[in-house]
Amino acid sequence: MIDTVYRCEICGAESDNPVRWIVIHCSDTQLTVYKWTREVADAPHARHYCGEAHAQVYISRWFRSYCG
Numbered sequence: 001m002i003d004t005v006y007r008c009e010i011c012g013a014e015s016d017n018p019v020r021w022i023v024i025h026c027s028d029t030q031l032t033v034y035k036w037t038r039e040v041a042d043a044p045h046a047r048h049y050c051g052e053a054h055a056q057v058y059i060s061r062w063f064r065s066y067c068g
């Protein structure tokens, strides 16, 4: 049995146990930040970040251009 490996969208770091990672769900009009849980991480269109700093990189981009 192999665990899912998650990958940070900003730096490419990978982890199969990303306990301190951050998950973002977003659409054109709404962005939601979650602490890591398996449930939100595995949701369709979930985005994964290795920490607050990289989540913020994405949030800044989203404010400029929205989810694409």
Ligand SMILES: [Zn+2]
Pocket (backbone or CB within 6 Å): 008, 009, 010, 011, 012, 013, 049, 050, 051, 054
């Ligand atoms: Zn990262």
